Amino acid sequence: MDREEARERLLGAAETLYYSRGIHAVGMDEVRDRAGVSLARLYRLFPSKAHLVAAYLRARDERWRARLSAFVEDGTPERAGSSARLLAVFDWLAEWFAEPDYRGCAFINAWGEIGGADDLVASAVREHKELFRAYLVGLAADRPDPVATAEQIQTLAEGAMVTSAILGGPAAARARSAAETVLAAA
Amino acid sequence: MDREEARERLLGAAETLYYSRGIHAVGMDEVRDRAGVSLARLYRLFPSKAHLVAAYLRARDERWRARLSAFVEDGTPERAGSSARLLAVFDWLAEWFAEPDYRGCAFINAWGEIGGADDLVASAVREHKELFRAYLVGLAADRPDPVATAEQIQTLAEGAMVTSAILGGPAAARARSAAETVLAAA
DNA sequence: GCTAACCTAGAACGGCCGTTCTCGATAGGG
């Protein structure tokens, strides 16, 4: 097993364990066991747990945004206009929320656990939310005020993630209908 | 110090510590020190940490909803209509977000930390969000579909709590303007 | 074939956590 494969197996194990059970609740031994990588090698690749957690969050951020943009761009024709693409975000959220292992937004959860206590983790969370916002600004590019539109859409999306995780129900569809109203009003 | 005062001091210490630093990060010794109550007495009043955490959340839920409803009912005349009262929710959120020790929603944070791992804590979180929703349904009573309106307003409010905590900025005002649009559309 | 570097398995360490126990002090009821 070369260095790259060890790194990927560690990040995969970290994602599965941290996302499903939380960060504090999962020890380094468990990550090592699931990845099949020795503890010494783990610490050679990630010098502390905070580094591993931040790397897990950054890897998840990239996969999450790639999945979202693939869904939006595949499902919505180029010239469909910004409203259709922004609404497609909620269709993707609905699919995500329906996955059996959905446990809310990993970044919101990490923020609740770590807060500002660790700079590495806090900045990974903040950057993910900034990149999500930037993506929405891009989708809203041909609207009068792309930034304002993106911020309102993001607020609805974050709210849907939270209420879906805690209360369940068709949170994405409800947020989508609010988004339709917001987008129709400009 | 009688039983009631000990209980209140423990809940006050728990609220300050858990809200500002997270649940996992605060040990029972620290709660005992800040409350000035012996550990034996703490465990006589709350048989486990989960009981203390759940009691902290339930006490915070009551104070939080009391503050919100006092703001909405004091600041908005009875006959102002449901839109004004629902928008006042966001004015109160703006005041809350501006408090120097604002660290996001305690219930969303607790959910991120505990998830479904503890039933006592999970049900306290769920019930808080249900009671918040029920309050909004009451505010929206004279609208065509009070439940649908309340759910959209709640989505915006939860989204504002999250984005304000992580990204800062005038999240409440932005959510308020989206809420204005949503409320004007029915 | 030897050395040196890197690997694994797992023990070890210091520290903290939740919980219980010890022990002496205190105070109210008979």
Added chain:
DNA sequence: CCCTATCGAGAACGGCCGTTCTAGGTTAGC
């Protein structure tokens, strides 16, 4: 006045965590 029950301070306990260390194996270069 004594007995009992509750109290406070803090030690003690078992367990887990993050991190480092040890011991021995495997491989690659000379």
